[in-house]
Amino acid sequence: MTNGFSSYFADPVQWAWAGVMFWLVLGFAALLLQGSQRLLTRLVFPLGALGALAIAGVGVAGMLLPVSTVVLPIGLPDLPFHLRLDALSAFFMVLLGGAAFGITVYASGYFRSMAAGPLALLALWYHLFLAGMVTVLLADDAYAFMVAWEVMALSSYFLVTTDHKIPEIRRAGFLYLLIAHVGAISLLLTFGVLQGGHGDYTFDTMRLAERTPFWASAAYLLALFGFGAKAGLVPMHVWLPEAHPAAPSPVSALMSGVMLKTAIYGLLRVTFDLLNIQIGWWGTLALALGLITALYGVIFAAVQSDMKRLLAWSSIENIGILLAAFGLTLIFYTDGKGALAALTLTAMLYHALNHAFFKGLLFVGTGSVLHATGERNMGRLGGLMRFMPWTAWLTLVGALAIAGLPPLNGFVSEWLLLQAFLLTPGLTQPYLNMVIPVAAAIVALAAALAAYVMVKFYGVVFLGQPRDPALHHAHEASWPERLGMLWLAAGCVLLGLFPTQVIVWLEPVVRMLTGQTLPSGSSWLLLTPVSAERASYAPLIFFAVVVGVLLLTILWVRRVYHGRVRRSDPWDCGYPEQDARMQDSAEGFGQPIRQIFEIFMRVERETPDPFSRSPRYHGASLDKLWFILYEPIARVAGWLSEQAGRLQHGRIQWYLIYSFATLIFLLVFTTR
């Protein structure tokens, strides 16, 4: 308590910390409310949602107000927790709060079917998770950062393993925590490089420290590895498609929508804020990794048949796009093109914000489907649009947004990013000029494939005929769930329609990191990141015109058309016994992609022979990296431990020989 209670709660950072404390208290209160399921769902989670809203509000304030810091009375003796709220943290807090509000409101409806005991525990971890993420954003010294970082990982692990009776889920959780921990150690090493020695771990001293390019690069690479492991960067991505689907849907939404962004935040923080120099090849590396990740993710998303797994892979794709944007920013920045760096960074932040909303929306949407049908495998879903229209239409918004279609938000960030790519001729290194158009092509390809994936996802799950008779009893989501989805969908639409305002609002962050801002748009309507004649986009007009034409057409058709409608069976190609199971399955929809990109996968297919009485088809496209990277590592470790095991031989004479040899060796070694 450096500044006594009197001046507490004066700055935004202290409000933010108050929010964190509120969540912590709420979590432990939930533990006490074990008895009453009603209170948990109807009181605790709504309160948590309010907390999220408050955090978002604080973030908005923090973007405008000057940087504020506070030193907490907890932490290590020489190193109490330092918290700091600057524009960057504030932005990510808005992202977190905004998405978490919708998701938590949704959760308050989603968890009503859960027993009180486990639910109380879940509520504890849930709010710890939220608190941890906010603290990561606020931390201003390495220790606080790492503590928050690992609390986040640990609580999310316990959330992932909520349903720990199922071995696959246990395996997923284990893989998740393991990779998270290895990443965390590498972050420790990063801070070890960054620290000024003599145990001063505050970010302030790190900012001031001078470093040689070698050590700066070491820190950057370690950070890239550490944060990449958390963000699901190829090849550290293997945990993500396992862990995200395993968690309860709201948690999946939080993890995909928000938690991954904390890794992006960390990367920005270390690279642009803590490191005193940046080097060009860092950007190229990040760009390359990002593009690989994006393509890899979207390809695998296209061949999934489990809907949550599909979304998880698509998260990997989006992380890839974010990292590519990050790399491009770095390239521009180190090349002295501040303005272009600002543009790219804007695109990146914008995309991060968008992804939080639409990925959250999609995951909670699948959650409702899961509740209504108890089915995650798309091969047994279908036609849900007629049974749960709310979920269906709201999810449609998310699907269109993530597919990058105008006038929704996904398109805006992609548009900005492509604009940035178009500006690369300004660069000085010629080889980059050559390479980057190809990069743009890959981004475009990934975006187009995302559309493919989303058509598959939405079409198979919500459209067509129910592939399983049980689906006819699917029920609509409860009203808090709808409310949550509505919030997220509204976010997608508004972020899509008012980019100019959002970008102006983003300025402090961009200025803080790149020292420059975009030329402020000539009009509030027209989005002109560079200049009016260079490029412009006005989603509002766009939207207005589409709607206008739409209405005109409808009116006109009403006028000229009599409007008689007959219902009948669909065209069956002269083959009357067509039933719902003859629709294209999820595997079928992914098949062309699988055929084109087979090199990335190990395909396991089990096709029935034409005469079998009970024909069954099984197909899976597995991640090849797992087999060519991770299994060898495991094998080597196993071999090493076997060798180590031989030392523990069991015969005492051998042990005596060890001591003897050690003694002799040391004697020889020291007396020389």
Added chain:
Amino acid sequence: MSTGILLQLAQTLLAILLAPLLMGWVNQCRAWLQGRSAPPITQPYRTLKKLFHKDAVIAHHASPLFRFAPYMIFACMALAAGIVPTIANDLPFSPAADVIALVGIFALARVFLALAAMDIGSAFGTLGARREMLVSFLAEPALLMVFFTASLISQSTQLPIIVQTLAHREFAIYPSLAFAAVAFWMISVAENARIPVDNPSTHLELTMIHEAMILEYSARHLALIEWAVALKLFTYSALGVALFLPWGIAAQGDVAALPLALLAMVAKLLLGGAVLAFLETISAKVRLFRAPEFLGTAFLLAVLGMLIHFLLEV
């Protein structure tokens, strides 16, 4: 400004009204080339009229999305037609959406069509949707690359400015545009479901792509979609014209040049339609799994165009 808005409306309406005519013209050329007696050039209008008078037949479990989609698609195409400069070059609306947005519009329409196709849940709709998306995920980035080449030359992604640069600056030869042009041709063939990727006049379920998607549509919905298809063809042609032979288009505020520009436009479109018909007649439809190769080539050509631009023109 007011003239601008007038022009904008005029152009858009013109496009909407003339689009079926272009379709008819292409069909007629094809008929001639194949030695058939051609249907009248206004046949498409008749078809539309007929369709508008039929009763709509809709599958039992069609969802609202199915009935909503045709309007959406039509609206998107109208919007696209509004962006592409045909006769005049100053369109007050064009700042609202540049070439990237244009690609976005096409994608929007496509996604709605695919979703509508999957909505019925008959085996064919989904099949068509899948094939359509397969074609598009290669065609779309390729198209984007073509636009990038053009906009790298003209330092802008605004169509009017691109056209202005290409048409009214001093004449220069851009080798990159040659590649882009070939790529664009292949893309537009694919996007408009023409031979060799798809056959607009087939009704053999197993080979068709576009037709499979609209199999369930009838009457007004079908009419709107057909019209939208015609509009799409028109827009693509106009795009090709605007990008690769823009000369003769009226410059900003130059109202006097409009009639000439109109003539030039009509001439170019007639020519383009004839060429399209010719190429369709001499080539055969490829197997479906050749389509990705075809489009991959287009994609590579487009990227190559960009690289060429960096090599030779920077």
Added chain:
Amino acid sequence: MEIYWLLGIPLTGGIFLALWGCRKHAPEINALVSFLTLLAAALLTHRIIDQGPMMVGAGWFFIDSFNVFLVALTAFVAFTTALFSRPYMRIEQEHGKLNAQRLRLYHSSYQIFIAAMLLALTTNNMGILWVAMEAATLATVLLVSLYRTPASLEAAWKYFILCGVGIALALFGTILLYFAAEKVLGSGGTALLWTHLNGVKAQLEPTVLSLAFVFLLVGYGTKVGLAPLHSWLPDAHAEGPTPVSAVLSGLLLNVALYAVMRSKVLVDGALGNDMAGNLMMGFGLLSVVLAAFLIKRQTDVKRMFAYSSIEHMGLITFAFGMGGAVANFAALLHMTMHSLTKSAIFFAVGHATQKAGTQLMDGIRGLIKTNPTIGWGLMLGTVAILGVPPFGVFASEFLIITTAMHEHPWATPFLLLALGVAFASIFGKVQPMVFGETELPKLPYQPALTPVFLHLGLVLMLGLFIPPYLAAWYRQAAQLLGG
């Protein structure tokens, strides 16, 4: 004054229990004695914090902040272990694994063991230090072989021989130390007093001291369980009764390391180079890596955690080897955290194995279902020992690793590798024990889990907040060690 209480109480307690220990209330007496010891330790600690380092009993005892903190820790863990062993050993007796005689032996040697450790910590005489260490070894040998099963006998035998040999080498080291000292301090009693040696360490003969340190390191290092001298440790920890495993892992290793550090201070002073530090870093790294890979192939839960003790001791030794204020601080912190956490884990494991009737991990499943408190105790303890915040073990690992990265980057790949492997192995084995389904019935009795959560609570607290006086205390100690 307190010092005599501190040593006297457990000693008399031990003798008393040896004579009348077969009574019904022996466990309670045991706990009571430990509690009194704790009181004495508290008083002593209070005194030291007040008045700073001091000599007691004509210089026979020397207490500074370094050893007083270990004294407090030892007394505390000894007390909680006694609390834990009260129900635990009862149940063992009911299961017929022990009879009253053995229980008597257990209690008395437990107290004597504690007394020996406290003596080793507080004495000022390097010779007495050696004697006390040997005594502690002897006492624990009896404890390890308590069950008289072939396995426990074998373990105890190896323990005795290996540690006996090791400690003999340590004696040789002590003799060499004396040999070097008497030329400066003259022969007679004072020449082995650490305080005197510390006063004149600069004048001591370097060659002799380097030789002496080798012997002391190998000798006491055997008891610390540094690879490759660790071979006895997993057997002894796995086969003894669980309370004994807890105190062995939690306390005895610390005391041995304490002896090493006392010698290191002298040697550093005499040599003026960091030969000692380098040796310790080498041993530490080797232990960490070797232990990590050995953990991977364990099937017996206690054995696994024994190896994890080796790993952590290696980490601490490495940190001490690096030296410097931060590293020493971290090492001391890690000592504390490791003792508390590891003993807590052993408590939980003890109940789990008792319930499952086996120490094989395949036999232990779904603790969270059969007994949530044990399950969460084990899970949280494991998470803590693996160095996941907000638990205190992370605090010290944080300092150690970051310092290592800054001072000796070459070492960090090994640390990264070892910690990663250890995490994968331990967590991968513990998770199915805690989570998942099981057919095992619920626990018939209420386990004594207060110690577990007491320890974990402390570890959690120290991870987030270290009280100022405690911190000051650590700092003083770190400085004594040449920070």
Added chain:
Amino acid sequence: MTLTYHLQIVNLLAALLLLISFAMLSQRRIVGLVTLFAWQGAALALSTAIVAWSTDQHHLYYSAAITLVLKVVAMPWYFYRLVRKLDVNRVVEPMINIPTTMLIGIVLVIFAFNLALPISEMSGTVTRSTLGIALACVLLAFLMMITRSKAIPLVIGFLAMENGLFFAATSATYGMPLVVELGVALDVLVGVFVLGIFIFQIRETFDSLDLKHMEKLKER
């Protein structure tokens, strides 16, 4: 110049100790080992006494006495009893054959001398070269422990090592402080008792003293 005589005698005894260590290394029978051990103790006690007399350090007399009682009388007697009781007095084949062991032993002795040389140079005591011998004895005993696979020889090796240490303590540095020596002696005593208990337990559990039965605890 009487001192030199003492010096010579002590050196002689030191050589004797070394000789006995070698003998132990080569001794196959357990009883023989015990006898040799007793002789070693005797030599040790004698040398201690002489050092005490020559440099009149009185407390060394006590140490000498303790040594005499413990290592010449008590323990050998105890071991004889044990061997008779358990009837394990047969030929014990060491794991490495004798000649090899001897060779290694010689190498060790040379090593020990080289190690001790610089130190004994600076030694202020009358008996300067003994440190090397003590070290040699320790290492030889260690070697013997390594080569024997039975329980009792192992223990005797252990005690022989202790002898070496004690010799170093007395002759190289005129004895440690009395308290320490008492403590050491006490520990040795207790240790031997514990060992006795052990050996009985091992005997009754494995009904053999062959350590080959005690290799169950290992990584498999």
